[in-house]
Amino acid sequence: MSKLQLLKVLIGGVAAYELLKMMKAGSKTVIRPPGAVDEHSFLALCSRCGKCNQACPYKAIKMGKEDFGLGLGTPYLTVRDDPCRLCEDWPCVAACPTNALTGIEKRTDVAMGTAVIDKDHCIAYEGIRCEVCYRACPLIDEAIKLDIYMRPGDDIHAVFAPVIDPEKCVGCGICENKCVVDNPVAIRVKPREAGDLW
């Protein structure tokens, strides 16, 4: 390898390093499949092979496009369209060759995110007996409980308000998928936050 070639490779490497670092900063926080390791480790471990996508019986796992920055080709879910059904045998976790998805034995091990209720738009908080998210929740009475109280300024009617326990919610998104309110959806899953890099 001549000096000129070495220089070319070196310059290319430096440019690529800077470019890639910028791209990584632009990576999105999204809902990952069950068992995903911390976001920084996930970007390193995920080989972008797509086996989890093929293993998902509900075709809920999608693959990131260019707008994912360095997360291109990594799996994610848009739970409003297709939530995670928390299959008993965890086919996506079993398919992962690199342990980017790992460590799931039971439903409560999952930590994809946490559901958050928009109390201004939730019709249950207005006094309508909706309870759709509560009934749909695979961890009913654990992750979502009903807080029943008298409607303020109303002696006859009660409010059946869904309340989320952030400790118990696994972020599967079935509540967001089933929510009857649209524009905006009254319950949304907030993806888990990335940990510190070191």
Next chain:
Amino acid sequence: MVKKWFLLRKSVQLFILLLFLSPLILADVAGANFFYGSLTSSEILGIRLSDPLGTLQVTLAAKYINWAYIGSASIIFFIYLVISGRVFCSWVCPVNTLLECTDLIRKKFKRLPDIHFDKNTKIYLAGLMLVLSFLISVPVFEIISPIGHTMRNLLFTWGIGVSILLAIVLFDVFISKRGWCRYFCPVGGFYAAIGRSGRFRVKMDNDRCVQCQQCKHVCFAEPSILDPSIQGKETFVSSGDCSLCGACVDACAHNALQIGLKPIRNTDYSKDKEISLDQK
């Protein structure tokens, strides 16, 4: 003349494509098929197979050793180590299947430029990808790989990385004949680096060779790799760049070339005799 190797290679390429597409056709849930996955990692009858370069990148990026994953890549690694590294390129790689079409365009328009680069660039790039993966903690080439993008477009997400594929096709058509595969693809570079240890090689019979250079005209890899054999310096084409596509064997009108098993110990003494005769 029947292009034996050409037909065999095209059949294998088609078989590989159908194998990867089979989960979409044969099973409701792709993962329940006897085979599923992509070239980065797949599973056949429960046996995991992974791309060695991808595995190296992930291992360096994550700084974490997963023996099961490395094991699944070793199977593929040793298969190519024993046969010949770049057999992947001409017999398996879907990008090569696509880029072979650029050769057809080039046959029609013969005045297109053909810039040559150093064929070892791809090996340096493979090394660069590994270093960058380690520094940035992301398997860098898996994000830009046209092979990965081709698999994704076929299997999961339409429209991803099409610009990269387009750029490579344009580059091969207008700037450099099969330039991506010959000079720049890091996967090809990785396999070229282990290519010399392959047991299957192109064998040259110098008694039959008439130096017509037809083999060099059709060579997929860098044509100059055939020179030592044409000049009678080596019986087996030794360069790691040879992808055993068989085009030279098909093109030779004098049956001077064949693909054969290279003995582990060199038992071909014909060259030694020639030397001793010259000395007399």
